[in-house]
Amino acid sequence: MNAAGHFSYWITIFIAIAGLYIVVARGNLIKKLVGLSIFQTSVYLLYIAPGKLIGGTAPIIAQEFQIYSNPLPHVLILTAIVVGVATLALGLALVVRIKETYGSIEEDEILKQDESPSSEPH
């Protein structure tokens, strides 16, 4: 297969690296969560794209349909999407609590507040 045939894998890699970069390079807590979601999305593509065969249909048991695309990756990725949604929801709930406690959602401001001596555990 040539480079063009690997199109879906190139997109997967691009999305994965973009997501990881956002997690690392951005200090805003919500932007980090967005980057994490983008990274998880690349995994969905990694599973589903190879499942599709050229000329393949959904698995219908009938005379005229011989080549089936694999339906299992779709099931797996539905599960993975749910996991991703739960993670994102939990992360955002944490960010709400952090904003209530610290008054900011920028990571360096939050860490600076905790360095000061007034941050003893209550």
Next chain:
Amino acid sequence: MIAQHFPILQVVLPLLAAPVMVLLRSGRLAWALATAVSWAALGIALSLLAQVADGGVISYAIGSWPPPWGIEYRIDRVNAFVLVLVSLIAAVVIVYSRASVAAEVPEEQHYLFYTMYALCLAGLLGIAATGDGFNLFVFLEISALSTYVLIAMGRDRRALMASYQYLIMGTIGATFIVIGVGLLYLMTGTLNLADMALRLREVDEARPVLAALAFITVGVSLKLALFPLHLWLPNAYAYAPSAVTAFLAATATKVSVYVLLRFYYSVFGESAVFAALPMGRILLVLSLAAMFIASTVAVFQNDIKRMFAYSSVAQIGYITLGVSLDSTTGLTAGIVHLFNHALTKGALFLLLGGIALRLGGVRFDNIGGIARVMPVTSFGIVLGGLSLIGVPGTVGFVSKWYLVLAAFERGAWWLALLIVLSSLLAVIYVWRFVEAAYFREPGDAVAKFKEAPASMLVPAWFMVVGCIYFGLDTGLTVGGASQAAAELLGSGR
């Protein structure tokens, strides 16, 4: 009749208990249900261990869909060992957490705490019991998400950031694992771990399999806090509620080590991982770095929970050192240290929670002279510290003994010396506690304290006694570990 469904009941009982607890809304009832479920899980795990003790494998097809098309729960001596460990720790910590959670978590959140506890237990047991790669990822995320919630319930406001950082890093780790499983699925066409092992032998294209190995290694290393991917651990352990720290320190990283062993030996095969690749040497270097650097950082910590958290990173280095030596003795050492360290750290964090109950935070500047008012707790911490150092008579010594034996088998005298040297570092930070607790005058705040309540002392001392007992009578632990090691090495190719 019901005994044949034990593999699935092991996971389903805690899983179903969680929504029931949410509906009950009462902290006391939720605690009672959590205790019942934890003890039931322990009973089931012991029964499963008894069933596979002579070398059989229990294969349970969920929904009666036969493997490899259906999801299979596959219990052999390796995961039965891990199941017993996790459920034992859960059963002990749940008894302890009644008083501890009452002091550290607001009253209206108690039932939610126990819900998350049950979910975390279900997730960890599911990871250990399953024989399906994607099912493993799902349970990994179940346990991880409930862990993030449990950590965020800590009293200190820094628990929120600790939980958030663990969320980011843990999700990246789990996603790496699922990428690895996905690559293996693409190459073999199956998700069943046993079937994958067979089909991997016929795969001719080696590079995706290599990439899968790399992704799974990095993902699992993040979860087991192998140096340098351990950055989430000190904060998460230090600021979480005491019961949560004890539970996590004793189970979460150990189950991740099991995942690593399962993938390395049962799926990829020992020859592919250790002979064809320098994985043994990589793990060796990282383990030594963990042992020395983490122990050194632990010496300089002011917060005692943080100090023992860094000590955990170092002890995990011992476990992976045993794995990297890739011999029966080395693997036995790694697996037995899994159990021994769980006992030791569990006991230590439970006892520290007893101090935190009275004091709020456990730092060197506020526990001066605590041995006078809490003698039982302090002595327990000293015994746990001796086990960390590896004094003969404690479980820590047993693990170090087998590690040194494995090093000598390889002819690596320098490695045995390094193991002993890093144990000396542990002496320094354990001595810091002894000096602060026994040799300082108690301040006004400390002098008013009494001993921790019995409901907390009894579970904690149960584990301390376990540390001493299994350090003297090693038949069960070393026997189980060496059987597990033989099973792993035998099943490979």
